[in-house]
Amino acid sequence: MRNSGLQNFTKRLLKTSDALAKIPSLGWGLSYFITILIFAVVYKMNSTGFYHTTSQFEKNLNEDAIEILNSIESSLVTVTNFSPANYDGWTLLKDEFEVHSLRHFDNNIGFTVLTVFEKDNAMVSMNVELNFKLNEELITCTEKNECYSTHFLQTTRPIFDKENNFEALTPQALSYYGDIHWFKTPLTLDKKIKGYVAAKKGFPSEASGSFNRMLYLSVVTITTLGYGDIVPISGLNRFLVGLESIIGLIIVGLFLNSLSRERRKVL
Template identity: 30%
Template sequence: MRWFINLHKLEKKTILLMLALLYVSILFSFGFIYWDIANDSQGEFFIFQNDVNMNTKVEAFRKSLNIPIYNKEFKDMVKYLISSNEYKRPIAKLEAPGSSFSANIFAFDKILGENWANYYYLLFQSQGITHISIEDLGEDKVSSKFNSNKLKICFYKINEEEKYKDFKSYKKSDKNKFEKVDSKYVWINNYTLLYNEIFRKEYFYYPLNFYFPKLIENSISFLDDSPLVLRAIINGNFKYPIWNFMYFSAVTMTTLGYGDILPNSMVVRILVMLETIFGVIIIGVFVSCLFWNKKSNDS
């Protein structure tokens, strides 16, 4: 009982401060434990609402590729890729001499299609790219299944003083209006037919928002490691953000229980019960201390 006598001698403010610190310490401790369990179990020990889990995967995708995902349209496109079966496609990373990368990722089942075309269009658009130029490096059959041409695509930003208009193409003599940003090597299926159908020889700089998606839709090569990262994310190779579980710890300890994150294992359920009990006891003691009149008790 000596500890109780010593506690009784403490000032009311000191006791309240100690209880508050204990409460916060337990909250953060359990949050770290939940976070560690979630990452070790790849999230299987918890049940997440779809938006919570999806936002976590989108953020992991963004960080892995170090790309900006600012606007809602681009974010929705990434969500669609994650929720689709694109990660199941047979792909291979092959050495491609002369490429801007040591190796390119190729699809061997079909051309990339509209979804990947829209994804790459939105990706480059978010980086401020407005136009592209194309250099045909000739027929290059990476796979016997495709009659492909190797292209070098250069990406440009139009100068600020030049008013950008959608679908406006420029001639090579207008090069002073553009700033080159990047270049990529891609392999396009049936490029000759595609070129004759949509391109005009008198122009050199083509607007990103029409010609680029058409090209990538017929590509058999990806422009970066996005498909590999997508597959890794779907397979659970990512870290859950710690603040999700600090939030879960807070709503558990305060007995709010919103239900957007739920325990899905006996271990986590036991921890949740313990944290709830600690939370109720500490809050109860804290409230009783608020109304504790030390002078009347001492008399």
């Protein structure tokens, strides 16, 4: 009985092998690339379960930082009074107002603001370091379901230049040493900031270029290159990576088998 069962299994296996061998090599080649795309999508759906050792150096992250800084700058401009009467006759130049150098530490977001003031053909510029803490409790929504997050700004350095007698000439949002000022941003900016911070820590699932990373991972996995710059850290993703590697080897074997069969027919 055992021998009979083994023989039947062997016959079925051979029939299956013959049927698969009849599939053109082009079909197996296409299935190889389709498998890459399918696993890239699956990885994208489970992208939080991967650790990226090099995400903090990506160009996409720099572009996200620029977008965040531009959004912060726009929000600050709306609450900044550019009237010279508020600055003892000095005029804060709106065109020179610039936010740059995005930083993060723990749950705090830091950046630097460049301010330029003009009075009687004299100009003074200064860089002020500011920071705010992300707080999900400070979210308000309007009747139109437009939700905003409130951020409290704080600077840890005095905005006085006693040597040049330049006193308290910064906009309201910067003000004097230790002052705190608030401004509002759309919740989309909060999401962008959180994605940026997570990416800096090696989890860029919410940062730009997420699908491209997973497509790259799928190619590296199915070709068994295994660079190790993207590492699965969940049980499901480890299983998926291993499964794709095995499927890739099987498809390559079937492709070569089919190619050899086609070559024998031609000869």
